[in-house]
Each structure stands twice: as structure tokens, then as C-alpha cells.
Amino acid sequence: MFEFFPGDRAWSSTVNLALMAGGSLGDMERWLGPLRDLPAADPSAADPPPARLEAWAAAWAGMAHRQEELAALDLKAGYPLTAGARYLRASVYHASGQRQIPLGPAKSESYAAALQAFGNAVECASLPLERIHIDSPDGMMPGYLIAPDATDPRPVVIVYGGLDLTKELVYAVVGTAFARRGVTCLVVDTPGTGELIRLRGVPSRPDYEVPTAAIIDYLETRRDVDARHVAVLGISFGGYYAARAAAFEPRVSACVSWAGSWDCGAVWRRRWDGRSGYEPASWFLPWVLGTPTVEQALERLEEWTLADVWPRVTQPLLIVHGEDDREIPVADAHRAFEAAGSEDRTLRVFTAGEGGTEHMQTDDPGPALQLIAEWLSLRMPVEAHLPAPSPRAV
Known part of the structure; x- marks a missing residue:
């Protein structure tokens, strides 16, 4: 890096x-x-x-x-x-x-x-977005809807940030990559992120199918969105959220994990026990998870495992990872890929030789983002003439 x-x-x-x-x-x-x-x-x-x-x-x-x-x-x-x-x-x-x-x-x-x-x-x-508010069991969730220039209802991808991303940062990262391909994009602050944690103190939760269901309920009320085709994209720790959503919310039609997640508790336990350079800080994890201490946060995070969840993910699946990811080991991405129940699944590991080898491809993110948007558009009913994808692993 x-x-x-x-x-x-x-x-x-x-x-x-x-x-x-x-x-x-x-x-x-x-x-x-x-x-x-x-x-x-x-x-x-x-x-x-x-x-x-x-x-x-x-x-x-x-x-x-x-x-x-x-x-x-x-x-x-x-x-x-x-x-x-x-x-x-x-x-x-x-x-x-x-x-x-x-x-x-x-x-x-x-x-x-x-x-x-x-x-x-x-x-x-005049940024091409619409600010929206979604009612949920955790209160109103604010978000931005980035829609393509189209008159007919379009499929949509819900983008979940990681443990400390905000919808504004996520928008700055993804921009119009999906809208350019005919897919509406929704970036939203959910439990543990953005406005919910910072302004209202709403911590994260392991059952992310709950906020996902609330979001899809909202999308079903809009005439400009084809809520029969809703994908989820999770960035970093958000890969856990996306997997949970796909496994337990049947209305999710495709899933992308930008950094393949397997056992968040084990990852964070290793990071805390072997911390260097002040990562992670002692206040951070308890704040996001709503616990008084780091140890209680780590114990709570043991619920954030996907070992029994990935087999329930049967939708088209893309996992994008960096070969030298120092936040989430690349071995976790391989475990997730092998355990997933999807017939149409792709694992894309970026290497040092091509760039994008770090976490979230921060050393060269452009190609990864374009790949994700392209892969997803091929699995959504954007254009009738697009060829059907075939199962493969890269």
C-alpha cells in the first residue's frame, strides 16, 4: 500500500x-x-x-x-x-x-x-442525485438516489459502506458508474454508519436483512425503480451486510462483496491483538457496535460471521478482493466464494502486477469499480440485447 x-x-x-x-x-x-x-x-x-x-x-x-x-x-x-x-x-x-x-x-x-x-x-x-428518507425499525435512514437518464423504471443497486464510511464518501467513490450503465444507485446511511451513528447514536446490527427489507419496501413505492430487480453491493465491512441481505431477504436479486467477508469477529480480534500504528483506536469499535468497552464489542462481533450464511446466498454473486489485502485476508474471500450457494458466481482477485492489490483496491480503485458496475449491469434487465452471463471463476 x-x-x-x-x-x-x-x-x-x-x-x-x-x-x-x-x-x-x-x-x-x-x-x-x-x-x-x-x-x-x-x-x-x-x-x-x-x-x-x-x-x-x-x-x-x-x-x-x-x-x-x-x-x-x-x-x-x-x-x-x-x-x-x-x-x-x-x-x-x-x-x-x-x-x-x-x-x-x-x-x-x-x-x-x-x-x-x-x-x-x-x-x-446540480449533482445528479435525489435525497430520500426511508422509514425503518431503526428510524429514518437518509440516502441519495442516483438515477440514470431514462423514462422507464430501472433496476437498482443498494450500496452499503463499511464500518466508518458515510453516504457522502460512498457517493464520491461510486459517482455515476452505475447510472451510466442504466442502473439506479442508492447510497444510504444505515445502522452504524453516517447520520444514524453520528447524529442519533444508532449502532450497527448483525441482521442487516432488516434495514434491507425496509429499503426495498420503500423502493417498491417508487414508479421510477424496478423493485423486482434489486442488487446489494457491500464495500469493505459492508460485504458482510450485503451477504446477510442476500441470504435472508428474498427480494435481493444479485450480490457484490467489494472485499470478501467471512468472519468479522476473527478479523477484528486479530487487528486489536496485533495492533500497530494506532489501528484500531480504542473508542471506535465500541462506538459503532454500541458497547461500553472494546472487549464487549469484540464479543458482540462474534455474531458477525458468515460461515453459515454464504451457503444461503444463491443469487448471482461477485466477490472482488486484493491479493495483498491487510484488512481482510484474501483467504477469507476464497472461503466465501467456495461456500456460496450461487451457481453464477465470480471471484476477482487483483494482484500487485496489475494494481488494486490492497484493501478495496485503494492503490488503484478505478478498474475494480468499473468491473463491479459492468458485471452488475449484465445481470440486471438494463438492455434486452445484452447476452446472458455464464458461470465462471477468475
Whole structure:
């Protein structure tokens, strides 16, 4: 993995995610580069010292605010689309930076700034999305619907982010990749993510077929969506959510796991016991899972296993993984592929030689995203003349 901060996987992975979502390496170097000169941290500690966190938060905030200043100048000059692009980048910076900030005012302010900047981007650039709200057992779930330019109802893919992604970051990553292929895309904050965890304290849950059912109930009320054809795409930890949805919600018609998940509890136990470079932080997992301590969170996470779930996934299935993924071992992707009950299933492992070998292909995400969108469009009734897919493993 490209390590902007050598030896610090947590900070470097955040930089890579921001680049994946449209950030600028030049911005990173100008604002984050000086942080490399900070005193080295103790890799065995559970949390970084406050001074490092303050410097981190200030750098990301400054980087985002600079984009907002430039956007205001673009608007004044009469360039609203240019300003919209600046605001979207500012939103990515605000949202990325707050991922490593512990709970408290600074984190809340950074997240609020991300939402505001994203709203400005929508207003200035008329981003092709519709903000929606979905009633569910966990309360209203906000999302963005990105629809293709079509008059007839279109199939839809629900995109679930990982443990610490927001719908705004997910939108910045996937953009119009699905809409360009005639598939409506829904990015949504669900239990444990985005607005639900940050503004309402709703933790994650193992039975993700419950929020999925609520989402499909909503989609069935829309005339512009063909709710008979609903796929699920899970990014990183969201691969668990997608598998659960496909296994236990019969209205799901296809499943994509962007990082093949097998046993989330085992993965996180290894990460905590062998942590280095402050990953994971002691506050993070209890916050997402709604427990007082890390140990209780790890015990709760033992429910997040897919060993008995994958055989119930019979829909067309795509698993995309990196050969050198250091978050979820590639062996887990192979286990998931072998255990799945789908006849039409594909496992795509990206290698170092071609790029995209890291987690979520953050070292080269473009080809993986395009592959996912293409694979999915071939399994949805987008165009009648498209050939039927044949089962294969890559």
C-alpha cells in the first residue's frame, strides 16, 4: 500500500480513501506532509497522543476550508460547476479527516462541515442525485438516489459502506458508474454508519436483512425503480451486510462483496491483538457496535460471521478482493466464494502486477469499480440485447 505516513496504516489508509474519493495528492502533501515530522508514536498504544490528533484534525480542516474558500471565489466569478467540484472535494476532506478523530466536539463539527459542503456541492453543481428518507425499525435512514437518464423504471443497486464510511464518501467513490450503465444507485446511511451513528447514536446490527427489507419496501413505492430487480453491493465491512441481505431477504436479486467477508469477529480480534500504528483506536469499535468497552464489542462481533450464511446466498454473486489485502485476508474471500450457494458466481482477485492489490483496491480503485458496475449491469434487465452471463471463476 502507498503509505503517505510510513508505518502508520490508519493515517495512510485515510489518505488513500480520500484519494479514492477524488482528493488531490498535491493537497495532501501541502497540508498533511508536515505531520510526518511529528514525534514518532508508540505503536503498541491503543490511542494516539492528543497533540497528534489535534494536528491531524487541524490539517484536514484547513485543507477542506481552503477548497471552500476557492469555491466561493469561483461562485463570485460566475463558475458554479467549478465551485461544486471544489465543495465536493471539501466534503471528502472533512469526512475523511473525522474518521480518525475520537468522539467529541471536533468530530461532530468536522462531520457537520462535511454535510454542509456536500449540500453546497449539490446546489452549485446540480449533482445528479435525489435525497430520500426511508422509514425503518431503526428510524429514518437518509440516502441519495442516483438515477440514470431514462423514462422507464430501472433496476437498482443498494450500496452499503463499511464500518466508518458515510453516504457522502460512498457517493464520491461510486459517482455515476452505475447510472451510466442504466442502473439506479442508492447510497444510504444505515445502522452504524453516517447520520444514524453520528447524529442519533444508532449502532450497527448483525441482521442487516432488516434495514434491507425496509429499503426495498420503500423502493417498491417508487414508479421510477424496478423493485423486482434489486442488487446489494457491500464495500469493505459492508460485504458482510450485503451477504446477510442476500441470504435472508428474498427480494435481493444479485450480490457484490467489494472485499470478501467471512468472519468479522476473527478479523477484528486479530487487528486489536496485533495492533500497530494506532489501528484500531480504542473508542471506535465500541462506538459503532454500541458497547461500553472494546472487549464487549469484540464479543458482540462474534455474531458477525458468515460461515453459515454464504451457503444461503444463491443469487448471482461477485466477490472482488486484493491479493495483498491487510484488512481482510484474501483467504477469507476464497472461503466465501467456495461456500456460496450461487451457481453464477465470480471471484476477482487483483494482484500487485496489475494494481488494486490492497484493501478495496485503494492503490488503484478505478478498474475494480468499473468491473463491479459492468458485471452488475449484465445481470440486471438494463438492455434486452445484452447476452446472458455464464458461470465462471477468475
